[in-house]
Amino acid sequence: MDFQLKTLTLSRAATEKADALIVLAADGAIAGQEPLTKLLADARKAGDLPDKAGKVLSLYKPLVGAPRTVVLASSGDGKAGGVRSAVMAALGAVKSAKPARVAIVFAQAADEAGVRAAVLAASDACYVYLTTTSKAEANPVRNVLLGVDDAGALKAAFGEAVATAGGIEFAKEWGNRPANHCTPTILAQAARGLARQAKVKCEVLEHKDVVKLGMGAFAGVAQGSSEPLRFIVLNYQGAAKSEAPVVLVGKGITFDTGGVSLKPAAEMDEMKFDMCGAASVLGVFHALGELQPACNVVGLIPACENMNDGKAIKPGDVLKSMSGQTIEVLNTDAEGRLILCDALTYAKRFSPAAVIDIATLTGACVIALGGVRSGLFSSDDALANALQEAGEASMDRCWRMPLDDDYAEGLKSNFADMANIAGRAAGAVTAAKFLQKFTADFSWAHLDIAGTAWKSGAAKGSTGRPVGLLLTYLLNSAAGAQGAEKASVRKKASRKSRSAA
Template sequence: MELLTVTTHPQDWIGDLLCIGFWQDQVELVGDVAEVDSCLGGAIQELIQETEFKGKPGSPSVTRLGAGSPVKKLALLGLGKADTVSLEVYRKAAATAAKTAKSHKSHRLGLHLPSTDQPADTLTGALTEGILLALHQDNRFKSDPEDKPPVLERVEFLGIDGGAAGIDQAQQLVSGVILARELVAAPASLVTPTTLAETALSLAQTYGFNVTILEREDCERLGMGAFLGVARGADTPPKFIHLTYTPAVPPQKHLAIVGKGVTFDSGGLNLKTQGGIETMKMDMAGAAAVLGCFKVLGQLQPPVQVHGIIAATENMINGQAMHPGDILTASNGKTIEVNNTDAEGRLTLADALVYAEKLAVDAIVDLATLTGACIVALGDDIAGLWSSQDELAQGLLQAAAVTGEKIWRMPLEEKYFEGMKSPIADMKNAGGRSAGSITGALFLQQYIQKTPWAHLDVAGPVWSDKGNAYGGAGATGFGVRLLVQWLLSQ
């Protein structure tokens, strides 16, 4: 599919589907839109009246035009209120236009949106993201995958001068999101710790990254007792993955991103029940985001050095599995009384964070599907953010504002750690029911000494049961664009 900008006015455009955006309660035919309406014999005004179109976001109003018209179909897109304008508004509008074009079997789409003061590359990047993410379909496991060329062959962003670089960068960015989506969506029988290691090796070979894969024996020598405690119950071997991207120029910063890589979480001996276990293939979504981010880094080549750390394992049950009541020793010497084998992600991250800090980086960000409590607190669309440093937290919040991936800063309330103190070890691995996402973050904080650190609990937004503006039900690829935007801003 070809995406491009053209300076053509919408009234002069010829194609299958013309989509025109309107602000809510500002459905006025002025300027180019009035010219389009005149050229189309009043079709826009008629469609507005027939559908009572008010510009509210949601389903577009669509009509077929006459046989002699230069445009076969017309769609009106509601953008919402003008005072809420953001890149996300344009991203979602483009996604809606793409879905409309697909459903109407249009080959050529023209998109005309209200003018904005955003630079052309920024605008076209957001539009491209919305279109490509909305059209992505993962049919790998269907008996009839329908491997046919997409119907939509050409998308033209009308009335925009420039913006080609934004389209190119967005295409590279989306390739990383799709990698993350497909890793998370695949069955746990196919995406194992070995699969994640092989993916890292493939990325390293393609883009010239340095890569180290630590086997169980290597992790034992490094004293990674927390990570290996989780791995004890799995027949598949654990893999500790370390990817390094180094720019061709002297790096402006040295950073680390750490992704939780539990490729299936049964809960261990604290077995998950029906209603919670079916989608636990997604418990490696943090790791998938790291790998997706590296695919983008290899293409964009930003001037920062980035370490990607993944402690990959399954959390399963066999005769060697971790018991409630076991005491584990992490690689920084801290001891942990296991009072819940289903609070396993933090155990794998503990050793990963210790490892990351030894790299002497300027900041560490981890992503993890850590707690159901974060979904209770923030719902399915918003990730929780905890950070030991305001500047780092603000940088992530600003990145999220650009990408439209919602995060909300939560407190590191030190008092709540009291409930995790153990009479026989340094700490327990889980607190009580109250503030579960906060106590999970406080546990992770014990494995950072002085490096600025942020934790993103992404349990909600990495998976969508019903689909969202950018795609169908299943894995969303959340976090890839956020990480990349944050790294590019350094």
Template sequence: MEFIAKTGELENQPTACLVVAVGEKGELSPAAKRIDQGADGLLASLLKAGDINGKAGQTLMLHRVAGIRAERVLLAGVSQCDTAISQADFIKAARAIATAIKQAGCKDALLALCDQPVVDADNYWKARQLLQAAGEGNYRFDQLKSSKSSKPLPLRKVALLASSRAQATQCSRACSHAQAIVSGIHTARDLGNLPGNFCTPSYLATRARGLAKKHKTLTCKVLDEKQMRELGMHSLLSVSAGSAQGARLITMEYKGGKKADKPIVLLGKGITFDSGGISLKPGAAMDEMKYDMCGAASVLGAMTTLCELGLPLNVVGMIASAENMPGPTATKPGDIVTSMSGKTIEILNTDAEGRLVLCDALTYAERFKPAAVVDIATLTGACIVALGHHISGMISNNDALASKLSSAGKVSADPVWQLPMNADYQKQLDSNFADIANIGGPGAGTITAGCFLARFAEKFDWAHLDIAGTAWVSGANKGATGRPVALLSQFLLDSAP
């Protein structure tokens, strides 16, 4: 899909769908007023009749409107046109627009909404939200259906109509960024939606190698189980012990910055299927445990975006990948393993496996002398209890890093919420028989999981993102969301000199 910014008289713009804003009190945006004048008051009469009430998220598609070259006009409710609306209402409108355009089967669209005032938002932010919503809405996963569509999705181009050259410059920048971010989000969604018999640790390694082959700025290295055993990664290997699929530790080095610049490390949990191991999960909805590698998928997505943008940064994308299965050689509750760091771990629950693969990967990350490490993981069901499905959890040992990630979450509309981490929570991980237990009891499960990881991240600035509630949706619209690719991409954009 192509994103562009353009200027000019909207009446003369040929497009399959021209989108303008309307408000709850019958008000029309400047673009809508121009259309209304050429169509003898059609838009105002529809608002007065109640065909659309202008609430954020409402849409009404019109055909063959007089006075313009557009084939269709989509009226998009934004709650109010004359004063600033909330960012939440603008995002709601953007997503409703994307849905309506997709349902209409439009091959292109022209969005005239950048003049809509939004609280604490500039033209770049508004453009990014409109384009990302359009890009994310134009997604389909039917690769494994026997009757999959042979036709591509119809929407091929989305244009933003700017009212000035200065606004067009900001919109053009948003187009460039949004195009790469949407590409990364689609990559993450595709990987997340693949079932465990397709998306294995070795498959993730193949995808990482393929990305490196495509981009000269990227190299890839993959460690197999023999190499990890030689490094002492017995915590990571304890997770794959019951599976026929071998674990992999994948590193992708992007060298876009100066040689002396310390890299940012993005580390993703890649449990390609999580049965719980000997601590077997309940059968209901266990199929959704194919999504336990969405942290890894988000790293591959963010690295895709990074390569397409060509940012002047050094970044290492890491994936700690294994399949967690019961079997005659599987790790048992009560077993004790020695991590790469030398710390011993009592595994009280084999279903708390994500931290076991990540802790060895965090130790391995020390060799890159990182400026910061951000790990991303569908780590705890407790995070869903705490924050639901709207906001990802965050724990960090560095307030400045946490602030940067929070800010990136706000800009990208992919928010995080920082949770506490102190000595009282660390005590819950005490073990009678090893240096640390892999679970801390029923209370504060998300926090104690973060506290566990923090013990392996003492030599660098570190943040942990728990995306268990945001990486996928269940029910009729079940599927991977691609979060937090947008957040990670914004974090890298903000980190670039």
């Protein structure tokens, strides 16, 4: 889908060539005597357009020269959340008209947050998965024009939003693919495709490489499947080589049966989504390639299936991780942490500024936070705060959970350095405590996206989260680094000036 940004008044928007026109109206008065403004004022006065965000009024040919379908949509207080609700509802209202080109105009002055919300909402509302269906094109919308009061001032925010939308859609695409269309090998091919972008490189390690590295936990999970594992290493270099990278580690279980600790049959099809952490890393790199920000990012994806054959690991087996620590496998369905722990150890070689792992890790996190916020665990307050701020700014929210040492008591084992589970109580926390045992050498955060990575029921499908959160964090970090560098240069220049005097 193609996005465009244009300076538009309501009077000009009414004559814009489009199949449908959506007018976003926030609370408060709107000045002007042009027909579209008066139409909006009359609808409000009559009570046909309530102020609550997401309320819409659909009209057919209401004005001469205007698009045949006009939707007036209330964005409430006009903030990002209200804009998102308005755009989603309005695009739902015009769906039956099958518009190819939609114009979305802000009735009042737009800000950066509103523009981002409008773009991301439009992308989300128009996304349709088609890869393994016979449908040629289920969604007709090909072009979305965003009309604002000052396009020049909002160009940068618009560009970031469009790139983020592309990254989220890429993550959705790979998250939604069935397991036979998204094996570890196919996922690695998708990663290699991203290396066609400027500043992005990709390396793929195979079974023999993983064994040579001593990744016994990762290899152990993969040994029950006929599909070979892949360890994907992506590298985006947008800053000087001397600048420490942020490392993103995405869980890539392309299908999870639970292994010998077999999952119930109901909804097991949704275990194709168990690689959504990996998909989010791919989505971030897709957006980085578009935006080319001044930062360095490494993506690590341990990809394999968790299957159940005669070679599969069994409860009671002991695996040796790359770190040298041994793990007693008490439950083979707690496999995500086993592949992540070796990837976290591998991350150390990059001397990272921070390491963030992203994983559909525990059902316990779904019970704790539902599908609204991702679970955030971190050993670094500054990193946790930065991720929370990025989540709020991107509307891809997370919630910080505890990491008290007492929670690790249940991970003790009589036969290894640790067990891979610690019982039902606080399952999301004990899983994070397990991962923390492999992160002593760097700043680390863990995002448990088991509740936010996909939706079930009639809306079943990948959400693309937390691409928005991660990308916002990376862009904020890059902006902060650039600001600090400029301040340092100014400080040195000032010292030289004083010295010369």
